[in-house]
Amino acid sequence: MRALLLSLLLPAWTVQALRFDIAGRSVAHLKTINANVLAAEDHSDDISSTRDVLYIANVTIEGRSYPLQMDTGSSDLWVDMGSNTPANPTSNTLNLTYGTGNVFGNIAHGPVTFAGYDIPDQAYLVFQSGHNPVLSFGAQGIIGLGFTTLSHIDAAVTESWASSLLYNIFAQNPSEPNFIAMALERESDEHNTVHGSLGVGELAKEYESVSSTDHIPLFPPEGSKRWTVLLDSYVVNGATQNATSTVQDVPAGRLSVLLDSGTTYSYAPPEVAASIYSSVNGAFLNTTTNQWTVPCSGGIRLTLWFAGRAFDIHPLDVVVQSLADPSICIGSFIPTRIAVGASDFDWILGTNILRSVYAVYDFGDFDSNNVMGNPYVQLLSVVDIEEAASSFQAARGGTVPINSGNGSASTSVSVMTTSEKLDKLMNLIPLMFAALGANALILLTILVIGILALLSYAQAESQKAKSCATSSRDNGFVKPCLRGGANCGQRRTSIVGPHQTLDEDVVEIWLKALTFVALYKKRGRAYRAPEHVEVLFASSFHYGQSRRRQCLDTVWSRPCWRRCFSPQLTPHSARRGL
Template sequence: MIYIANVTLGGTDYRVQLDTGSSDLWVQPSTSPLPNSNQTSTTYNLTYGIGWAYGHVSYTSAAFAGISVPQQAFLDVSSAQNPALTYGTSGIMGLGFTSLSTIDALVNQTGQSSGRSLLYNLFNDNPKEPNYIAFSLQRVSDPSDDIEGTFLVGETEPQYAAVNDSSPIPTFPVQNPNRWNILLDAIIVGANVISVNTTVPNAPSNKAVVLLDSGTSYTYAPVEVCQAIYGNVPGAQYNKAAGQWSVPCNAEIDLALQFGGQVFPMNPLDVSPSSLTDPNACVGSFIPQDISSIGAGNFDWIVGDNFLRSVYSVYDFGDFDSSGKMGNPYIKLLSLVDPNEASADFVSVRGGVARSNITYNAANSTSSDSGRTTVSLSDDITDTLHKVSIYFPAMIAVMALNALVLLLLVVGGLVYFLRKRAGGPRSRRNKGRATPMPLEPMSTESFVDNNSSRGHVYEPVSMALTDDTFVPPSPAFHGYEGGLKPGRQLIDRPKSVA
């Protein structure tokens, strides 16, 4: 249900949940303040999709994956209610961008810079370390599981080295994102392609913006998508009290998600896992929720561990060019699921007959709802086209003037030729060369975007937020009994800490 690693704070190891859906680090030590730390008077209550954590902002040395940071801000929690604690952890380590960090925003009010996320500081203090993380998620605790659970900083597992050759999937937005959001092309169930759409401003209408969140056990998707996945399964029905679908355990659902034109099959055991309350019953791991308002216009879905177990994931904060400038962040995914082998795995656990020759037909990832083709242009080209559109009327006017001059010259030459043939008087004007009016070249400086030349950088260290401008990042997900209306009681979702 959750994935755990050790982080060292003040010389002591603490077990924390790894969460790509958030950016803050907090631990609840056995005694507060945490040993070998400097506790400040600043307090805060971090609120998650499920649960909360309250404590003091503190500073201490930190180490993670063998890389050290001399001073790291974190939340020294004295009181908390969070599902992660029930699995033997002491807290949560956010692996997102610093711009989403509440602790960073709080610390920046005091002029400090160490409040940035732990990953930011790891890479910043160790510039020779490649700035990406990579992980695979083991399906079960059985050591015989085909997929070994690994988490690496700055390197990839040799057995998954093929991920380096896969196509990068850009974040959304492409530059300076707050979350590990990417665009979903479609969802494929068997031979059926389920189209998706978005409510996120400026996102393509035939895509969905999804948050890849290792801190969420299941996937939260629109109601109609979940209906399309489970609605045609014999014996499946929506359990309103539980807020999810009940699915016959022997019903194999072959499903894949498509990102960047690439299809990534899921293991059917992850599409309908065993119920947490009844191991003899199975449930749909795609939870129907309208989270457009919860995502605050930033994402449409939360894609959790039920999908991430089927891929090897690389989260890259941006490649450096020869001048040391960092490019835009991106994600790379390598499929770890062979559909036919996954069907055999399903049958070995649930019974039935294994399927063969399972294929998924990729949806057209570039066509829009109207049948048009969407072409992505670089920022430089877009900026150039914009400036051309501004100067275009002037260009037309200049060309029209050129045409008029040429026309007059042609007419004049014709008149002169006719007069010469008729024996009339010759012109005594000085000889010359008729040159069209030159088209003034647009200054190359007008095409230089001072911002685009920077590329993506780590999020700003400080924007001098003050008490009246600081607004903590909104929680990534809430579930409310009976819907998503404010004031209704939170219901217990399966360990989502998006």
């Protein structure tokens, strides 16, 4: 188990329902519910606010209704049943520890109804002891709206009914959309126009346009156990602030933030809180409470950028009235360094931020193997900054610098899942094969042309050799003679006279003569026919005078023929001729 360390002193009334996370069972093997869901047509429920601290919906457990806090930061269901007792308690006990407070009790299971869905057998924890601030604000427990992999009950019990409440709802209705949609009202604002609601697989009619907004993937895009997304940038009074993440693999200039409806305020590093509040005249950091004390009239325009879109945060939620003393206002961003194991996120965004958006939390639909797809979030702004500035001025008497603009997002960097990467690769494979095919065709064409050229060259050389053999009979350079022929032993005129340099044409003729003799032999004719060859050539080949005379003036025998065709070529002037 990884511990959550929050280095702050929170007032007793502040609710933070962020849960520790553990490695639960894989969601791929949990769809084993036997009973069919008995669903009503309306799968939405009203959410009430208690002084803008927590948000409550009614959940029916074993026939009795209990007000429970809606918490996207945890995944377990627990309830203080009072004098009621569960029908199916187990011997398993569990201690659930939150950011503030803890609860201890036995795990039980039984029928549960939520947002019009009936789950015939659902696990929950029966509160026996502990302390949790939600019990002081009208709630009798918490319903976790996170992933089953974050559930302690699911890890402790190996039964299918131990999965999270939402997972069991979705598993019984695989053809239905697997999402929840939440709107949070602002109870302290007389001009509030948002009606709090929670829909399971159903959108509020006034916010149906959220379906056309971009899907914001969780980060990391695969294996996420929390509703963490990437924040492009944050802007204070029109000035884009520098952002540096401590989470592994987060793109430069962006931050990983957790969307947590179970937390009243937001938590960010001290330098972030300072960048938001330090410019307000009269604002200071209270080191006792570890909160910024800000004049109630200090209006701040805070803009958060997600997926390349700007979301203005209502000014009444950036500087809030203290519940202990409404005459004092505090900053709703608590300066905190969060360390959750390997640091899954940089900030926690609580209900002070979520009141400014209509949020859809999509768990991903089931595929043919009963495995949920990749989850994502969709956000729709419910704040008109001009109307919000007017509400702030009416309530606090201060102004909000709305003309400062909402800044800009950092350079967008796409974050792809493994399946998306594979899809992109599969799309590139045909292009790769096409390119390889084109290259192969070019190489094959070059090869064919090369072979044809080589054959043509060989044929041309053969024709040259034949032509040389025919012409040699007339020119007398290389002349075969049959045994006892009339021309055998006759002298011919030299083609190079005395004291002349060796001409290139002579060399060419000499090489053709050799080619002719070689071809003559290759064609299968008797080696001894011709047995006598008469050759006239220049004196530029270096060998003894007597041997030359012997080879040229007499009828050659086979040994003499071979000796005469093995001269050493000298590059200098020709020696004396015949």
